[in-house]
Amino acid sequence: MVAMAYTVAFDGIDARLVQVQCAISPGMPGFTIVGLPDKAVSEARERVRAALSSMAIALPSQRISINLSPADLPKEGSHFDLPIALAVLAALDVVPHEEVSDIVALGELSLDGTLVPVVGALPAAVAAVDCDRALMCPAACGAEAAWVDAVRVIAPASLAQAIAHLNGRGVLDPAVAGEVTQGSGARCLSEVKGQERAKRALEIAAAGRHHLMLVGSPGSGKSMLAARIPGILPPLTPVEALETSMIHSLAGLLDAGGISRQRPFREPHHTASMAAIVGGGRGAKPGEISLAHNGVLFMDEFPEFPRAVLETLRQPIETGEVVVARANAHVRYPCRFMLVAAANPCRCGYLAEPARACGRAPACGDDYMGRISGPLMDRFDLRVEVPPVAFTDLDLPVGEDTSARIAARVAVARAVQVARYAGQAGMWANADAQGAVLDAVATPDAEGRALLLRVADRFGLSARGYHRVLRVARTIADLDGSDPVQRQHVAEAVSFRLTLTKEV
Ligand SMILES: Nc1ncnc2c1ncn2[C@@H]1O[C@H](COP(=O)(O)OP(=O)(O)OP(=O)(O)O)[C@@H](O)[C@H]1O
């Protein structure tokens, strides 16, 4: 007798449907799982056997074969326990075949039959909708999975509850979606005294999703400024929230099934490993750059990151996705983030203050910033020097330009962009504009063009630099409420581009 259950295998944020076939046949008693299972999947048989015996269901003294189909797709993780148990139970006629094959199941079993939460309930729910089935997952994952529209989520707390539900003896109500968690009350930008230019750069970067580099002496407020970026970003759109949450779901980061409308803000330490930052390692998990998808990746003390890590960022910055390679497959994760980097200008940090700089200035500055390669530096649209704060500035009352006000201006500029790029595949904000679309929306008026050409010629802008200036100028014009990109918009964009550039 062959019984079928369904589950998923994760391939990046995609969940691919897997059929769990169970055959019980005469022969040497045994329990085998085939179909490229990893260690956690192979161990499922011990957990399933113990969970069933805890409910006084003994496995027959026959040969039990489980095949996970398609057989050439690698299966990883502990979430195969529940579908394997259900396939066995259907083959034993403990639960009806049709009920089992009508759901996509995932969940880990403990030895007493309790269902333990697993990662990836949200992408699994999307896959369940695609194949027109309900989703069965552990109770703790129900709130997360129920976020997907049109999915019916059954979230039993134990295998016994799952069996009762399938047999119609204890039908469970569908799970309801978790709370939308609001922002954690990001601190206000007005607390940062002075640093008007840096604040302006933050506003432009947030409005157009441009990459930003802050360079300045120790204690000038760089980390403080960056930490306040979440407070000026617009909330995630529902589509973005789902996309970002799918990645967080795979990393097991969704608290109590709540989906956050706040853009992610990730700040990996410079000692983090390559796998932690770009993704990979066991199970090819998403890294910090993917967890920052649709949000901010803040890399404090940027030159202190290992060179290999910094160089690896170059390609994901351009394409908005990263390919994590592992022995037998390539996993693709989206990573459209806004990169914010902070750095001291040199090792001692006081290069800009002749009275305090060390004896090696200015060579130490070149050495230190030289750790950031030219092509990587080229990807920063906005570069700002953050000077030491004057004591007189620190005495000033809290400024009027609060995060809420800046956020309102940013939201207006973003709304203009959303309307502008509607229908353009792969474009959401000015930073994404490419090719003919970029030419059409960002070509400046005659005066602006003349200025840009002069600057490009005088300072030897790269082709990428030229296009990045155009995108930033477009954002500045949007913040200004101007349809054409004018000379002053180009001039401001250029001024941010040329800071810290050797050519000046
Ligand atoms: N512009 C500012 N307005 C108000 N307080 C400031 C400002 N700049 C610095 N401070 C004070 O100095 C502290 C340190 O600032 P912060 O950590 O942001 O400096 P930093 O530029 O990141 O320094 P480092 O280069 O050492 O990392 C802040 O917690 C705050 O108390």
Ligand SMILES: [Mg+2]
């Ligand atoms: Mg700092």
